[in-house]
Amino acid sequence: MAEPDDYALGRSRGGLTTKIHLAVGASSHVLATVVTAGQRADAPVFAEVMARIRVPRIGGGYPSTRPAHVLADRAYSSRKTREYLRRRQIPHTIPQKRDQVGHRRRRGSAGGRPPGFGREKCKARHKVEGRIGLLEQARGVGTRYEKLAVRFEATFQLTLVRQALWHLNRDPGALQWLHYSWPTMPELFGINHLTLSTTDLDRLVAYYTELLGAVLAFERAATPFDPRIAVIDVGGDDHLMIVETATAPTADLDPLGKAGWGLRVGTHAQLCEVREQILGAGWPVGPIETLPTQWTMTARDPDGRPVDVRAHRPRTSSPSPTTG
Structure with missing residues (x-):
């Protein structure tokens, strides 16, 4: 961002x-930001905000720059804004200003048809208002102290990073860039943090997400210096990091020794459901064993690593001692 001549400071x-x-x-992820003087109109800045949207694509390639649908405040309603969106073939829901409605009606049939507007769809715009309120919780953003606009923008960019890390600490899956429609098993918890290596990352990710019900939280494409990685959110604030390498995994296929890598589901019925899914996909899995405190079974991932899947047995209250 270059420093504007007016320092993005407006006088009113x-x-x-x-x-x-x-x-x-x-x-509710912030995709683009633009800072202007307070008295400057919103509509002329719309195209600049849209031009800054860059959403990385999983697997590499050019970033996505065209939203599936745009919701905007009536302050962005203008003929230029709507022409811009139509030219880029972006569906949009923007309420009209009252003076624009009056001008069109006074012109009669020459005013043309009013633009389409979905009232229910427009209600989803509360997410941007809530995000602004969350951003202004930082005193440096809510009350600007910096003279230079570049420093002020750096202030709320750092605020965004801090808030993102706070949400990531609470819910690791909350910052995924894309939403996945894979089925997830309720009450899935990881046992131990682990980093695995594989020569086929897509196959291993599909095993943990589609069969075991975990969620792909993050994926980064390979670079000339760093390998391709994926982070699997297995619930309970636990993660499984998978690194794609050119060579096969080491001979030691049990990375934690006798402890093993494990997942825990909520009930015995869910454990049986996971077992049927694994068998239906053609991957090996052992029988369900009954232990004093849990039910457990051992599966094998596509690289042959053991994966312990277990469900805790409900506690039974012991009879209270009686006195004769």
């Missing part, structure tokens, strides 16, 4: 003001 009756324009995704 309220004093010096600054306006932050945000593009927020459906999952």
Whole structure:
């Protein structure tokens, strides 16, 4: 960002003001930001905000720049904005300003048809308003102290990073860039953190997500210096990191020794369901064993590593001693 001539400071009756324009995704992730003077109109900045949207694609390639649907405040309603969206073939829901509605009606049939507007769909715009409120919880953002606009933008960029790390610590799956429709098993918890290596990352990711019900939380494409990796969210604040390598895994296929890599489901019925899914996919899995405190079975992932899947047995209250 180059420093604007006016330092993104506007003068109005309220004093010096600054306006932050945000593009927020459906999952409340901030996709793009633009800082302008407070008195500057919103509609002329719309194209600049859209031009800054860059969503990385899993597996590499050019980033995605065209949203599936755009919801915007009525302040962004203008003929230029709608022409821009139609030219890029982006569906949009933007309420009209009252003066625009009046001008069109006064022109009669020459005013044309009103643009389509979905009231229920527009209600989802609360996500950007809530994101702005969350961003302004930082005093440095809510009350600007920096003179330079580049420093102010750096301030709320750091605020975004800090808030993202806070949410990641609470819910590791909350920051996934894309939403996946793979089925997930409820009450799935990981036992031990682990990093695995494999020559076929896609196959191993599909095994843990489609069969065991985990969720792909993050994936990074390979670079000339770093390998391709994927992070599997197995619940319970536990993760499984998978690194794709050119060579096969080491001979020691049990990375934790006798402890093993394990997943825990909630009930015995869920454990049976997971076992049927694994058998239906043609992968090996042992019988369900009954232990004093849990049911357990051992499966083998596509690389031959043992995966312990277990469900804790409900505790039974022991009879209280009686006195004669």
